[in-house]
Amino acid sequence: MQVKEYKPLIVAFCCNWCSYAGADLAGNNRLNYPADVKIIRVPCSCRVNPMFILRAFQRGADGVILCGCHPGDCHYTSGNYYTRRRMAMLFSMLDYLGIERERTRVEWVSAAEGAKFAATMNEFVEAVSALGENKRLEDLRCKR
């Protein structure tokens, strides 16, 4: 019998104005990052409702990463400052409920940082792969 190789499912929320362009740049520069990363484009990192992240986990994501503009560089002036507080509180709560810390991350990636985008994703996928499947946050009703 063939054993299926474990491939993590990573959801990356990327800000339209920086990280999404950063991902583009990584592609243009032929930088490798794993295909396990599924990018969801958002208008600003602060568009990401904490529920989105929990929902992604519930539907079977093994890791969720949120990428936005560097603090001070937000296209809408201050969106990412709110994100910073919100996500700090959410991640701290997930940790409090016993969820592995490595499954969630916030990174600031600008449009010029294609290399950083690729490196961040490689590192994140590696960290999540080491943890294995997400058992604690999944909802069996959402399994196909």
Place this chain on the structure above:
Amino acid sequence: MQKITREQLLDRAVALLSDGTVNSVLGWQKGEFDYDVTPHIFKSADELKEGFVWNDFCYANFSKYLVLKTDRIEGKLLVFLKPCDTYSFNQLLTEHRFDREKVYAIGVGCEGMVDVNKLKAAVDGISSIEATEEGLKVTTIYDDEPTVVAIENVLLERCVNCKSKKHVAYDELMGEEGEIIDSARFDEVAALEAMTADERFAFWQNELSKCIRCNACRDACPACTCENCVFNNPNSGVETKAPVTSFEEQMFHIIRAYHVAGRCTDCGECSRVCPQNIPLHLLNRKFIKDINECYGDYQAGEEVGMRAPLVDYTLEDLEPGEVLNRRGEDA
């Protein structure tokens, strides 16, 4: 036993009703048993004299009732507020949830309220309860001699760790002006934080899997005042009870606590109303503790018009990773 007597409150309420200052009174009404005291709108002095009570079982926080009642009632409403209720009162005012002009608030000194579940666990078959200096004199259906229960042993969790005896809002105060108390309310959260991730997961799965999704915590919470709740959506798949092994209950409770983060005054109503006795205040207090540690001490509802920490920022805020690892990698 409460220092303020029922008669004091009753006299004042009747006086305010008769001189026309208020049109109705939001107070506590005696239920079927001595321990089930329920909120009620009294319209007349006679009704008040018959049904109004003030004792160790007046745990309901009236602040949330103002949101709907001030819209529907003609004239002013008299409301009795315990110190912890006044924080919710201020917080709702900050959020413009009710009309201050339509409310006449009387601050009532509070000596702590009784947890009915604790009392029932201590004494079986309660038929009547009388408050005395020594404690609660409980008469049971099994015994002619009343059992005396010390009130310290049956206090609500929120009263054991009472954060303030000070009223932060009132038109009139009955009783003495209290003090803010330096309570040990975060000790339990700290104990949980000191556990390993596996222990915490086991603890919360054990607690939250008891949840029956009755939504009582949401309905009683003075900070949860959205008219259309995210959990009311029948198409979301999150409005019903899920298998215990799934993430559903955790998700509901994370989001419930998250939606009130920075606005929660730690009034403890969620844990009190929970029919399954889930310690929900531990989730809210975790957020309060984190906010205090990362963004400076903040007590929601202390003053009207304060900016909640999650709708505010500074340029030097900690990164989410730094917040997570502020006590070291494994802590």
